[in-house]
Amino acid sequence: xxxxxxxxxxxRGIHKRFGDTKVxxxxxxxxxxxxxxxxxxxxxxxxTTLLRSLNFLEQPDSGxxxxxxxxxxIAENTxxxxxxxxxxxxxxxxxxxxxxxxNLFPHMTAIANVIEGLVSVQGMPVKAAREKGxxxxxxxxxxxxxxAYPAHLSGGQKQRVAIARGLAMDPEVILFDEPTSAxxxxxxxxVLDVMRDLARDGMTMLVVTHEVRFAxxxxxxxxxxxxxxxxxxxxxxxxxxGQTTPRIAQFLGQVR
Ligand code: ADP
Numbered sequence: 001x002x003x004x005x006x007x008x009x010x011x012r013g014i015h016k017r018f019g020d021t022k023v024x025x026x027x028x029x030x031x032x033x034x035x036x037x038x039x040x041x042x043x044x045x046x047x048t049t050l051l052r053s054l055n056f057l058e059q060p061d062s063g064x065x066x067x068x069x070x071x072x073x074i075a076e077n078t079x080x081x082x083x084x085x086x087x088x089x090x091x092x093x094x095x096x097x098x099x100x101x102x103n104l105f106p107h108m109t110a111i112a113n114v115i116e117g118l119v120s121v122q123g124m125p126v127k128a129a130r131e132k133g134x135x136x137x138x139x140x141x142x143x144x145x146x147x148a149y150p151a152h153l154s155g156g157q158k159q160r161v162a163i164a165r166g167l168a169m170d171p172e173v174i175l176f177d178e179p180t181s182a183x184x185x186x187x188x189x190x191v192l193d194v195m196r197d198l199a200r201d202g203m204t205m206l207v208v209t210h211e212v213r214f215a216x217x218x219x220x221x222x223x224x225x226x227x228x229x230x231x232x233x234x235x236x237x238x239x240x241x242g243q244t245t246p247r248i249a250q251f252l253g254q255v256r
Contacts, residue, residue, distance in 0.1 A: 025229050
């Protein structure tokens with residue numbers, strides 16, 4: 001696979017093991033600017049590990065990651081150089097992560113959670129950060145909850161705050177790790193609607209999810225993983241057409 005500099009995300013030959021368990025077997029991936037790519041596959045196939053490897057929340061054993069033009073090559077058993085550490089820091093800033101479990105600071109209000117990175121990482125003055133944060137809360141339909149603490153928000157609202165927090169840093173890509181799996185079914189649509197809006201606005205998104213309706217309506221491409229490898233990487237239409245492989249048909253039969 002060649003590295004297209006227009007790609008927002010490129011990963012090549014990503015290997016990862018935990019102890020004796022090989023979890024990723026040399027995964028290649030490319031996401032264009034503005035693309036929405038959904039990663040599906042059975043539990044334990046390495047979806048989360050792949051996503052976390054892209055912004056170094058997991059340290060890949062070897063391979064290459066490039067996000068927003070910043071490239072990091074990892075060689076087995078070689079400690080990061082100070083240059084690589086700086087590049088990883090940059091990649092983290094350019095890629096927001098939205099977790100299944102929201103990961104909001106419980107002692108901070110919604111707006112404080114959203115602007116924390118702006119103030120502490122980017123050094124933006126609090127007044128300007130608050131203005132930007134309020135606009136982002138508005139975008140996820142929660143400006144009226146700006147001063148609420150997470151304990152007083154529903155799971156769906158917490159996840160929308162987490163998305164606003166991700167957007168605050170003006171990321172090049174948002175990595176979503178099963179953003180609705182921890183939510184009661186009736187709270188999922190609010191989150192998925194926000195994600196659809198982002199997709200429509202041209203945000204580059206990589207989404208691990210089992211939400212077939214979301215994937216059908218918002219994804220440009222579906223990547224299907226099994227046992228640490230990508231088995232299919234195709235247009236959403238093709239993936240859901242029933243014309244792929246018996247294994248994918250079987251998987252879809254289970255998640256529908
Ligand atoms: P998925 O997201 O597809 O469910 P994961 O990436 O979470 O898959 O996990 C892939 C495999 O790696 C699983 O066998 C899981 O048990 C293992 N694994 C994930 N994280 C760790 C960890 N921190 N330590 C040990 N094993 C892990």
